[in-house]
Amino acid sequence: MYELKTKENDNSVIEFIESVDSIKKREDAYKLLDIFRETTGYPAKIWGPSIIGFGSYHYKYASGHEGDAPLVGFSPRKAKISLYFATGDTEREELLKDFGKHTTGKACVYINKVADIDVDVLKALINRSIAFLRETYPNEKGD
Template sequence: MYELKTKETDSSVIEFIESVDHPRKREDAYKLLDIFTDTTGYEAKMWGPSIIGFGKYHYKYASGHEGDAPLVGFSPRKAKISLYFATGDTQRDELLKNFGKHTTGKACVYINKVADIHVDVLKALIKQSVTFLKETYPNE
């Protein structure tokens, strides 16, 4: 059976942010912590060793694979800051058009710093992702 690597932990979010080497990235992590907390209303939790997640949902795919994941989250990585939003939501792509300087991967949106993006669009992305996931996976 497949074992999920990224699980909610009891690790301290603040201790994790304090361990971020680069001062600007650490400062941005605190800004994001405030934005995500205020926008979602959820307490920040560590997911695995490096993802700060907010809320959670239980998913189950047609393949039978299932698990828990944060509704939204971020991770201040060495190269870029990873932002985690729902995938498969067409409104995400529309919102990203006005987001500011970023790149995207399959599940992540990457930014260099908070100053590169429009915070109002970030808040809209967070709200849309939470709404989309709660509608898609109503069990939680």
């Protein structure tokens, strides 16, 4: 049976951020930590080896695959900073139009630095993602 690699664990968020090589990425990680904490009201937790997540929800797909994931999160990766928001929400795409310099992947939004983006739009993306996941998985446990 498939086992999810990205699980919440007890690793230290601060130790993880301090392990980031780039000083500028570390500074941005601390800025994002404050923004995500203040916006969500959830404490930061490490998910898998390198995602800083906030809150959690339980998902179950029609295929039967299910698991837990953070509501929102970020990871200061070597190349870019990955931001994790809910996918499948059309409002996310509208908000991204005013977000600032970024690229998108299937599930992630990538930025080079916090200075490139509109922090108010980031807060709106965080709030919208949480609302979307609560609407999509209403009967599932959530923190």
